[in-house]
Amino acid sequence: MxxxxxxxxxxxxxxxxxxxxxxxxxxxxxxxxxxxxxxxxxxxxxxxxxxxxxxxxxxxxxxxxxxxxxxxxxxxxxxxxxxxxxxxxxxxxxxxxxxxxxxxxxxxxxxxxxxxxxxxxxxxxxxxxxxxxxxxxxxxxxxxxxxxxxxxxxxxxxxxxxxxQALIPILAIMPILAMAIVYGVRSSTIPLFHLSQDIRQRAPHDLSRISTIDLPDEIIPLISGFNTLLDRVQEAIEHERRFTDDAAHELRTPLAGIKLQAQLILKQQDDAARNEALTYLIQAVDRTTHLVHQLLVLARLGPEQASTDTTPASLRDIAVTALADHYNLANKKHITLKLEDGGPGIIRANPHSLTILLNNILGNALQYTPNNGEIDVEITESQQAVILSVSDSGPGIPEHERENVMRRFYRIPGNEGSGCGLGLSIVGRIVDLYHGQIALERSSQGGLKVNITLPRNQTP
Amino acid sequence: MRVLVVEDDPVLGQGLQSVLKQDGYAVDWVKDGESAILFMDSSEYTLVILDLGLPKLNGLEVLRHFRTAGKETPVLILTARDAVADKIAGLDAGADDYMTKPFDVDELAARARALSRRQTGRSTPVITHGDLQLDPAAHTVTQGGVVIEFSGREFSLLQALLENRGKVMSKDKLTESLYSWKDEIESNAIEVHIHHLRKKLGNNLIRTIRGVGYVIDKPE
The missing domain is CATH 3.30.450.20 (PAS domain)
Known part of the structure; x- marks a missing residue:
């Protein structure tokens, strides 16, 4: 046909x-x-x-x-x-x-x-x-x-x-029957025309469900499926909107700080005070830069990013590189970085995502672990999964805050660190992309232990 | 003339503190909602500058708590939330003014002055007392048209006395309005400032009520 x-x-x-x-x-x-x-x-x-x-x-x-x-x-x-x-x-x-x-x-x-x-x-x-x-x-x-x-x-x-003469009624009925068939076919496809018209006339932002009232039974499953998709799109857009909203608000505060310090510098006659304001200004710019960087990382962590390159990668190799990258910072604070012996931890994942994951966990650990502390990285393997554990000797995260810290822009009250509250959200997002699990617990050194389980054969 | 700044961003908080100090306010700065309530309950403030997105207890809850307790101190909300609905919620919760980040420092200072002026029941910006004129915005004092220079604290002290004309101000009350809790205060600081004011403005303006405090009499 x-x-x-x-x-x-x-x-x-x-x-x-x-x-x-x-x-x-x-x-x-x-x-x-x-x-x-x-x-x-x-x-x-x-x-x-x-x-x-x-x-x-x-x-x-x-x-x-x-x-x-x-x-x-x-x-x-x-x-x-x-x-x-x-x-x-x-x-x-x-x-x-x-x-x-x-x-x-x-x-x-x-x-x-x-x-x-x-x-x-x-x-x-x-x-x-x-x-x-x-x-x-x-x-x-x-x-x-x-x-x-x-x-x-x-x-x-x-x-x-x-x-x-006997045939006359049959012959007479033929055009009537033909018309009835045309009418029947037309009228049973009319709901389809109305439906397509409704969808065409929708406003671009209208993601409300399509009514299945008056629709033929055969089409309802199609429309139901479509409605489910609409719901998901709505949810995703809502998520994006909240994210943009949050991000804009989070950016406003450091920007206000920058503007305020700049105006203070203009007004300041005293050199010492001006220098102090300049220091604060630079600090604010650094924090804003970090925030923007983390926002970009989070924004780019879409499912497509995780799936672009899923050749087998060794989590151990990536951990070695990440630890080497953090060596200088650790050395400054006299923190001992350790990678426990174990298997290569081969998983199918984008190495770049895994690097971001490790950098964020190590960055957090280094920031909160006091001088002369230690950070311990361990990679263990099972049949189905690779488990990454990072323990530190920092202050840890109280049990009631462990769920909160995974939220975007959440900072533990009284926490004076320079974090923007996105690090663990980024980690959580990557773990989600690979259908893994993250658990925060108390480390044996009394600090935080982050346990991440990544299945070997995930389909992101 | 004591201001409470509630702001969790360190750079912004520090900046606000500097600006307000330059304008002659004594500034206390806290970084979370619970501390804000603690400070509001324990001291008298001319003005509270309140951020909304605060750790532990958000700004609106702090504000509601504050108003429920019957405190009338003006509150200026300073927040990144710029939606009309947020502004309405803030003002309805008992805020007197609402500013969004980023803001202009001079506008903030002007609004702070306006709010503190209302707090003292005055609507004209310049305080006139006989031939003496004090302009809080320009930070100037003139007597018979002649400009007289004052230090920040002297100016604040004179303003506090002029705004409370006819009321005897105790030494403690004056100290509280002049110094933040972090300032180190000499025990005779107020006496020293009064002494300087008298030197510049003459002995008749400020009267000492022995054992009680100081007062500038209302003009007849």
Missing amino acids: KSSSLQKKLLVTLLPLILLGLLLASLIMYTSVRTKVEELTDAQLTHTAQVLSNLVNHEFIEHGYVDRSLVALDDIEYIYHSFNASINESMIFQVRSLEGVLLLRTAGSPEYPLSPSSSSGFSNAMIKGKTWKIYTIPSQKNGYTVQVGMKYAFLDQIQASIAL
Whole structure:
């Protein structure tokens, strides 16, 4: 089917099929009516022959002669009149003696016998170039034969006209039926047109569900599926909107700080005070830069980013690089960085995402671990997963705050660190992308232990 | 003339503190909602500058707590939330003014002055007392058209006395309005400032009520 229009498809399939069916039915009806009519005309022919035979018989019994001359003219008239005048030309008869002498005939009848057959029943004969149906009644008892003939052309005409009359209602119903089919198909596809119109006329931001009221049952699953998608899109947009909203607000505060310090510098006459304000200004710019950086990291952590490159990566190799990157900072605070021995921790994941994950966890640990502390990284493997644990000897996170710290922009009250409250959100997002799990607990050194379980074969 | 700044961003908080100090306010700065309530309950402030997104207890809750306790100190909300609904919620919760971040420092100072002026029941910006005029915005004092120079604290002390004309101000009350809790205060600081004021403005303006405090009499 070239056209993918449901309506066309239905019409193109239904209409010819139904019309063909009707035609076939008409044909069958026509032939069966014709057969019935033929039976009727045959009976008529037989009946006529019998009536004629009886009449002739009656005349013979009355007059006692089997002689042509004895049949009175008025009797013949009477016999003629017993037939419908209109069929005169189409109907003929002959009465012959057993010897074959013609006793009586209609005007249209030839001199020679209508049919060579002398036995009782139907036969066909050619008379004056036309085909006739002949019925013969031989009579041994009375000594004469009656033959009645009817023109085939006339028979056909009767049969056809009666059969056609029977077909009229069927033929009349055909266009009505066709119209009904077109209407039915149209009206059952109208909800689809309304639906597409509704969807087309929607405002771009309108993500409300599509009503399934008045829709055909067959379409409801489609629309339900579509509605589920709409809900998810709405949720995603809402999430994005909240994120942008939060991000804008989070950026405003450090920007206000920058502007305030800059205005203070303009007003300040005293060099020492100006330098102090400049220090604060630079600090504010650094914090804002860090915030913007973290926001960008978080914004770019979409599912597509996680799936771009999922060749097998060694978490251990990535951890080694990340630890090396943090060595200087650790050294400044005299913090011992340790990576416990273990397997390579091969998982299918984007190495860049894993680097971001490790950098954020290590960055946090280094920020909160006091001087002379220690940070311990451990990678263990199981059949299904690779487990990364980072323990530090910092202050840890109280149990009631462990859920909060995973939220965006959340900072533990009284926490004077320079964090922007996004580090653990970023970690959480990456763990989610790889269908992993994150758990915060108390480390054996009394600080924080971050446990991350990443399944080996995830499909991000 | 003591102001409480409630702001969790260190740079912004520090900046606000500097600006307000320059304008002659004594400034206390706290970084979370719980501390804000503690400070509000324990001291008398001319003005509170309140951020909304605070750790522990958000700004609106602090404000509601404050108003429920019957405190009438003007509160200026200084926040990143700029939606009309947020402004309405803030003002309806009992704020007297609402500013969004980032802001202009001079506008903030002007609004702070306006709010403290209303607090002392005055609507004209310049305080006139005889031939003496004190302009809190310009930070100037003139006597008979002649400009007289004052240090920040001297100016604040004179303003406090002029705003409370006819009321005897105790030494403690004056100290509280002049110094933040972090300032180190000499026990005779107020006496020293009064002495300086008298030197510049003459001895008749400020009267000492022995054992009670100081007063500038209402003009007849």
